[in-house]
Amino acid sequence: MSLIGVTNCRKLEDYRQSVLHVGGEVRVLDPSTDIPASLEGLDGLLLTGGGDLSPATYGEAAHPTIEPAEPGRDDFELGLVALARKRGLPILAICRGVQVLNVAYGGTLIQDIPSQVPGALPHKLEVPPHQAFEFAHEIWIDKDTRLAQLMRERLSDADACQVNSRHHQAIRQLAPGLIASATAPDGVIEAIEDPSAAFCLGVQWHPENFWRTGEFRPLFEGLLDAAARK
Ligand code: MN
Numbered sequence: 001m002s003l004i005g006v007t008n009c010r011k012l013e014d015y016r017q018s019v020l021h022v023g024g025e026v027r028v029l030d031p032s033t034d035i036p037a038s039l040e041g042l043d044g045l046l047l048t049g050g051g052d053l054s055p056a057t058y059g060e061a062a063h064p065t066i067e068p069a070e071p072g073r074d075d076f077e078l079g080l081v082a083l084a085r086k087r088g089l090p091i092l093a094i095c096r097g098v099q100v101l102n103v104a105y106g107g108t109l110i111q112d113i114p115s116q117v118p119g120a121l122p123h124k125l126e127v128p129p130h131q132a133f134e135f136a137h138e139i140w141i142d143k144d145t146r147l148a149q150l151m152r153e154r155l156s157d158a159d160a161c162q163v164n165s166r167h168h169q170a171i172r173q174l175a176p177g178l179i180a181s182a183t184a185p186d187g188v189i190e191a192i193e194d195p196s197a198a199f200c201l202g203v204q205w206h207p208e209n210f211w212r213t214g215e216f217r218p219l220f221e222g223l224l225d226a227a228a229r230k
């Protein structure tokens with residue numbers, strides 16, 4: 001059975017269930033452990049949601065709306081990505097995770113969509129936890145991507161689908177080596193991937209909230225398949 005490292009966060013349970021439901025085992029990764037020890041024996045890495053990365057990590061001053069993550073998370077998770085990338089460890093990154101992934105590869109972020117992207121859709125839906133899977137907006141998926149490949153069966157070859165959305169930040173400058181695999185109709189990047197990696201995919205929405213109904217199960221299956229082949 002494949003062992004997936006899941007970065008600790010305040011809403012861990014849906015991430016854990018999403019991995020368990022595709023046949024994986026979970027190790028929760030905490031910034032109190034050192035990075036090589038955290039990755040020891042893992043078959044895959046799942047980067048979870050949470051607060052904002054410090055803009056210092058991509059060389060900018062902080063916008064007033066920044067809500068920092070738990071102490072130590074930024075350096076820990078950036079370090080995890082750097083080492084996982086070096087080792088070819090499969091990575092699935094979600095929400096804050098996709099932002100960590102882009103910054104770890106050398107990209108930058110939009111610090112606050114409502115004040116920095118004129119005409120943007122509402123991306124930060126305030127919904128109670130039991131409605132976390134409520135759809136917020138459409139995404140358009142690029143056909144020639146791993147994301148399209150994974151979602152093909154569920155979407156019957158369509159290139160659009162509905163997603164939930166609880167983020168006020170997004171990718172600004174895509175890092176070298178990464179491509180955008182989905183965007184929202186307002187141009188906000190909703191998914192990225194590293195085409196040169198065995199499996200390295202990040203999404204800006206919250207697929208983990210759908211583990212009961214399986215709408216985004218293919219993303220977790222993709223991580224587990226890659227982990228098994230590692
Ligand atoms: Mn969104």
